[in-house]
Amino acid sequence: MHHANHFYGHAHVLARYAGLGDRHPPRINGYVQHGWNIGDGLAPGHPYAERTPSLLWSEQTRRRAWSVGRRNVSVIGAPFTYLLAMEPDDPPAEEREGTIWYPFHGWEGQHVHGDHKKLIALIRETEPGPVTVCLYWHEYGMRGVRRLYENAGFRVICHGYRGHWWKDTDPYFLDKQLVELRRHRRVASNRLTSAIFYGIAAGCEPAVYGDPMVLADEDPTFGGTARIRRQWPELHGASVDLPTAVAIARDELGTDHRCTPAALRELLGWANLQEEPVDH
Structure with a gap:
């Protein structure tokens, strides 16, 4: 797993939402955008493997990524939106x-x-x-x-x-x-x-x-x-x-692009996990 996927506990939030509990998150098949930005969603200067999926927050970020030549991009919404789905009750x-x-x-x-x-x-x-x-x-x-x-x-x-x-x-x-x-x-x-x-x-x-x-x-x-x-x-x-x-x-x-737990497991490569998760 790319180490940036763990920033701020993003992989952990996604794993909890996907129904995997508090276990160590399995390897994510792709790069999860780890912060809001005005570029292609990926941090400049980080090493990325060609053709590995980019898992971005919003449709506008996906369009910017496409415009600079990135392919194999999907919009999944920010990890924070998944946390809100699990903790929906705002205080008065x-x-x-x-x-x-x-x-x-x-x-x-x-x-x-x-x-x-x-x-x-x-x-x-x-x-x-x-x-x-x-x-x-x-x-x-x-x-x-x-x-x-x-x-x-x-x-x-x-x-x-x-x-x-x-x-x-x-x-x-x-x-x-x-x-x-x-x-x-x-x-x-x-x-x-x-x-x-x-x-x-x-x-x-x-x-x-x-x-x-x-x-x-x-x-x-x-x-x-x-x-x-x-x-x-x-x-x-x-x-x-x-x-x-x-x-x-x-x-x-990307709140409206938030996936269901089953769809998220499919996108992240978690649909058919082995008994022991791969670390990174």
Whole structure:
């Protein structure tokens, strides 16, 4: 199995939905898109074997993949939509409070450069209630960055480690994220990212505002942040139209393409499993 299929416990969520329980996920026959992006659904720089299936979130991503020459692509919807199918009950609106804020993050190979103090000031100025700042594990491990948000009086959390090369994967990463999203009335970030779409799908009012910051050596192939702001202006600002946001999130997450358990097992190569699953 390609190691990125395990990121954020995606393979584990799909296995649970497919009826395989909490066992270690069998090998997936293909590459599962592991985050929302504006390209072909696959992370740049990752090695991929030719003609191996690409399992993408949305129809628009499939069309982009086709336009750059990728074939053998299928739309299955985001793993998060499968989690929502298993955990469908949103809490009443009166039980939600405040905002969960996701500063744009880097990772092992690319750091983010920006002014966190200015972002904190803008968050304080904009958000009407208590704020939870969710830092990616990379920034959460940077004591200086974490302390800035803690000293601002925000509740600071981390959903956990993404996992890497099949190690230290948290199979309940998305479950933890869903629980936190459902605690809050709003979800916000300084870039349009997976977390915003997850928040919308989980019943939050979205907002995207503030300096998007700079990712070191960011790949400009598909247009970057400038294109995102041009193509999805409706989702940018401190307050956006919720019905519009819900419709866009449904399309981008591929909710209507979510498979049945039997169809998912067939697509992932799990229809006729041997007694002992193959690891990777």
